[in-house]
Amino acid sequence: MKVLVIGSGAREHAFAWKLARSPQVQAVLVSPGNGGTARESGCRNVPGARVAEWLALAQHEGVDLTVVGPENPLAEGVVDAFRAAGLAIVGPTAAAAQLESSKDFAKAFMMRHGIPTAAYATFTDAVAAHAYVEAQGAPIVVKADGLAAGKGVVVAMTAGEAHAAIDAMLAGNSLGSAGARVVIEGFLRGEEASFIVVAHGEQVLALATSQDHKRLKDGDQGPNTGGMGAYSPAPVVTPEIHQRVMDTVIRPALRGMVAEGTPFSGFLYAGLMIAPDGSIGVLEFNCRMGDPETQPILMRYAGDFAVLMQHAATGTLDQVEPDWDPRPALGVVLAAAGYPESPRKGDAITGLPQDTGDLHVFHAGTTLGDDDVLRTSGGRVMTVTALGGTLRDAADRAYRGATGIVFDGVQLRTDIGHCALRQHDGT
Ligand SMILES: Nc1ncnc2c1ncn2[C@@H]1O[C@H](COP(=O)(O)OP(=O)(O)O)[C@@H](O)[C@H]1O
Numbered sequence: 001m002k003v004l005v006i007g008s009g010a011r012e013h014a015f016a017w018k019l020a021r022s023p024q025v026q027a028v029l030v031s032p033g034n035g036g037t038a039r040e041s042g043c044r045n046v047p048g049a050r051v052a053e054w055l056a057l058a059q060h061e062g063v064d065l066t067v068v069g070p071e072n073p074l075a076e077g078v079v080d081a082f083r084a085a086g087l088a089i090v091g092p093t094a095a096a097a098q099l100e101s102s103k104d105f106a107k108a109f110m111m112r113h114g115i116p117t118a119a120y121a122t123f124t125d126a127v128a129a130h131a132y133v134e135a136q137g138a139p140i141v142v143k144a145d146g147l148a149a150g151k152g153v154v155v156a157m158t159a160g161e162a163h164a165a166i167d168a169m170l171a172g173n174s175l176g177s178a179g180a181r182v183v184i185e186g187f188l189r190g191e192e193a194s195f196i197v198v199a200h201g202e203q204v205l206a207l208a209t210s211q212d213h214k215r216l217k218d219g220d221q222g223p224n225t226g227g228m229g230a231y232s233p234a235p236v237v238t239p240e241i242h243q244r245v246m247d248t249v250i251r252p253a254l255r256g257m258v259a260e261g262t263p264f265s266g267f268l269y270a271g272l273m274i275a276p277d278g279s280i281g282v283l284e285f286n287c288r289m290g291d292p293e294t295q296p297i298l299m300r301y302a303g304d305f306a307v308l309m310q311h312a313a314t315g316t317l318d319q320v321e322p323d324w325d326p327r328p329a330l331g332v333v334l335a336a337a338g339y340p341e342s343p344r345k346g347d348a349i350t351g352l353p354q355d356t357g358d359l360h361v362f363h364a365g366t367t368l369g370d371d372d373v374l375r376t377s378g379g380r381v382m383t384v385t386a387l388g389g390t391l392r393d394a395a396d397r398a399y400r401g402a403t404g405i406v407f408d409g410v411q412l413r414t415d416i417g418h419c420a421l422r423q424h425d426g427t
């Protein structure tokens, strides 16, 4: 079969790489793709930035199956358009994608269905929002309702920071229409984990668990980013917690979406806060795989991912068992100079390690020039991802690969996996 992957990040490179390895797959188109997918065996980049272009591409090329990486095309109805044209695609409809595209929708949905999450209120009026913060006190969390590419959440440790965030979003229009409505919710303590399933209606298969690192600097310091690294599995998700997440978060969510007439299909990602006492709070839903979590998760997928995606698209997930490599995987993101505020582009990249069965470099902000030189073209440049016998081995292997890569101003964290490694090493 011929497969189309929509998107241009390291997540999409990982999808394309994994799909191209399936004996069922003859060709993988990546739209628009990046410098890594341009060179990946079995893959070909095709320009594309809008739903209508991807639909025309899929029809013209005779694509059998499409997998969508990022949230924006989903919120814009790419799945609705493909289904209306009779094309197989993995992802939720625009209506179901509201679980991610509106935080107010997601919170109200969780309340309706008894899914554990922090108490909240939603505001369009700044005066009322300020009053709510005064009544609740800090710490408190202010979130833009709409899609804000990871820039829409302020975890305010003081009431002053919360007031400033409200002013910026509601009065200052700092996030445009995404921030014209804000959700203000209670602060949850604990350790975060990413819990991702593939679903179709009430059919569901849990993927391997993972954890990412959002802050730019070692020790989880510095500004928030799209993610500086991730690893799988996440030891904080014990088998007992796994079961509880399925029973109290995932299944009620899928059941609720069916009951409300907007059944969910595709990847459902619950961002969790797990408190020291084991209680679970949902921070958010995403309606797609995470980036960088996808990179280590797919490194560990031992089955035929194209077959899994076909079952997801056709609603036959009850006929397949996911198959995981028991070895942990860890990915380190190399970011461009100036990331996240104003990443510099155009720096030549050298020193890429050889891809092997247990090490792969997934590209994001790279382009391959006509001169065959690879250059930076975005904030997160690549994720160097490795499998290892232990998490420590995976980290050592990923870091050995990452430290050979050279471009001007490269930024990387040196402590990806530190939470799990500390537990693992007993230090
Ligand atoms: N209620 C909360 N309590 C504590 N921290 C939170 C809370 N909500 C969000 N955060 C922190 O902010 C980050 C981003 O919030 P999230 O809801 O995942 O939004 P997005 O990913 O859309 O930016 C989370 O990963 C978490 O670290």
Ligand SMILES: [Mg+2]
Pocket (backbone or CB within 6 Å): 271, 284
């Ligand atoms: Mg998040």
